[in-house]
Amino acid sequence: MRTLAAFFLCVCALPLWAQEDAGALAREAGAQLEAASVRLAEAESARNRVRALTDTVHAYEAGLSAMRAGLRRAAIREAQLRAQLQARDAEIAQLVAVLQTLTPDEAPTAFLHPDGPNGTARAGMLLAELTPALNQRAAQLRKDLSDVESLRLLQEQAAAQLQTGLTEVQTARSALNQAMAERTDLPQRFSEDPVRTAILIASAETLDAFSSGLASIVEGDVGWTPPEVDDLIGEFPMPARGVILRRAGEPDAAGIARPGILLATRPGTLVSAPTAATLRYVGPLLDFGTVTILEPRPGTLIVLAGMAVSYGKTGQIIAASTPLGLMGGLPASNGPSTGGEGGGAERSETLYIEVRENNVPMDPLEWFSTEQDG
Template sequence: MRLIAAALLVLATTGALQAQGDGDPGRDARLAMEQLESAIGRLEKASSASDRVRALTGTVRAFESGLGALRDGLRRTTARERALTQELAARDAEIGRLLGVLLAIETAPPPALLLHPAGPLGSARSAMMLTEATPALHDRAAGLRRDLDEVQTLQLLQRKAVRTLEEGLAGIQQARAELSQAITGRTALPRRFTEDPVRTAILISSTETLGAFADGLSEIARNGDIAASRADISAQKGTLPLPVEGNLLHAARSADAAGITRDGIVIATQPRALVVSPVAATIRYRGPLLDLGNVIILEPQAGLLFVLSGLAEVYGDTGEIVPAGTPVGLMGGEAPQPGSFLSLSGESTGTGSSESLYMEVRENGEPVDPESWFRTDKDG
């Protein structure tokens, strides 16, 4: 009877033993590793492609996507492994009782289990209770075994992922370096105009705000000094991809942590993220401007400007017409280390992003909400 009571006690106290989680973090991490391994395989092909800029751009974006997915998968994997380990450690006493009861059931002879001091009726009742309890005890033991196996699987997965991460981080560094070289040595792009550096310098020195500078660029175009653009991307309004892999950090005209509101949006990105032109556009300006750091201003159609600021490096020459998806710069920051992918310190934001790109859109001299042109997926 004491054995049956112990069995029922174990059943009551181990009901929450198995941790619950959303999805399968181990599966997601494995899929991300496959994605990253595919990007590693693409690097060699991209290096020998005829259009190296395009091929290497795709490779860098594939690396960024794979590393981002692996970061998320590994953090979920690490959180799951820690939760399981802590749960098992917290229920150590209950697990011990479960193992003790199971061992007693397996080793004690049947008469000893069924004998009851109340006589045959009590023995029959105890046998019925034990018959009901035994399968449930075995189910609990099977659940415990699954948890232990999952902990071991997740730990092995993390060790393998670190090796893949090291290859991926080295690969993306190589791809970025090759991309910079390819851009420097590429065949000249179509040119809409040739920059007058003196006029640009005068415009910079005579303006104190981004809006005033953008207005000055528009005035130059209106004066006929630049061939008019016949491009029209109005059909793509609201569907354009963001120029960089990242997440919306601040919407237009929303206050940031310092209480400052701006006309543009702020996109949180990973360090050294690649920035591309979302559509075919003319580079109207590139270089340092005011206190915005490196800036590149794209004109996809007459009267429409996309202003990107906060880059560490900018590519291309003023006056060039760049196709959609062409690299126009790199974000700053230090490349992440493998250990940072296993850390849960950035879990609150879910991104681990440390850089930010500011983007402003101006139509006919007036700032408009960039989300009227771009997909930010803030609700996705």
């Protein structure tokens, strides 16, 4: 009986796992992806198809991000449970053996103790106290085993749903590409002089020089009264879902420090306007690749560089959340595919974000909110 008591004390000293449902996030993400799938079906008949498809792509990106996080948490929880059970194989075997002794034989002598009636009474009292605790421990082990099986099934279902979501978000991106190509309802504030633009691109050796010469490529500016943005500074949404890879002034691997921030995104991430603005320039520039420069108010420029696909034309006026383009990293085909994004590439694309006030670089983190999940 002393051996049984010692074993019980050892078991009670072991910590129990928290009862948090590690699969809750994956289940919630699954509901998000299902809702996004419904949005995709409804977007085909929406009056404002661009807006509907933009919301659909954002919904898919949020759902896919949550699903990845849920799968990670479920896998970690399953690994913890399996490691716990494997590490306690001997303990579990001993617990099973002890529990089996708690069911006496039918013979009356099974209730007798070598020390006589007093020993039998003490043993009975100890068993009466230990049995509920041992049964509770056995119930916890059964629950852990059940949780392992449930998490394994959840991961299989979530992985299949993730793959479907990756395919459908590609379909939504392709539809958005087509809708943006067909869009003709954006107001035009001014037209771009292609000759002056070419001269400016050829002569400008820095982004600073290019920005200072933007006024020279404008023809027929009809003017525009932008909305007040002073109260929104510091709360602008990030143009794309991602994580900050490099802050303003931090040198890159080549030792080059830029005044903007670098946002790491997943392949194909949608880039949207953080506020209403004029498209001051859309096109290739220096070593930045494709660049989109927004002017939310006179004297303020937001530079976005690194997109593989750009929407809009120089001189157009756009509303907040208007799609500006897509990040690269996806297959060249416009057909639905999970390559790139679903192939373990993670956040392989980078979006450069710079803010200039009267052509003086500002810290973008003082303008944009960083609370969004990537």
